[in-house]
Amino acid sequence: MTERAVADALAEGLRRHGATTVFGQSLPSALFLATPRVGIRQIGYRTENAGRRHGASRTSAARSRAAG
Numbered sequence: 178m179t180e181r182a183v184a185d186a187l188a189e190g191l192r193r194h195g196a197t198t199v200f201g202q203s204l205p206s207a208l209f210l211a212t213p214r215v216g217i218r219q220i221g222y223r224t225e226n227a228g229r230r231h232g233a234s235r236t237s238a239a240r241s242r243a244a245g
Contacts, residue, residue, distance in 0.1 A: 188214065
């Protein structure tokens with residue numbers, strides 16, 4: 178039996194709850210290496226402010242589509 182890494186369990190949990198995209202600064206961290214294995218796309222950015230703005234606009238667009 179193979180032991181799963183914590184990052185793999187987190188990635189699988191994100192996918193199970195409907196996550197399709199993650200935003201972050203991959204350094205690379207284990208989570209950002211694990212997410213593509215479960216079909217979650219990563220969008221990287223260079224500064225915290227850029228990620229916050231980009232994530233907020235994507236979330237707003239998703240809410241608009243869901244409400245419409």
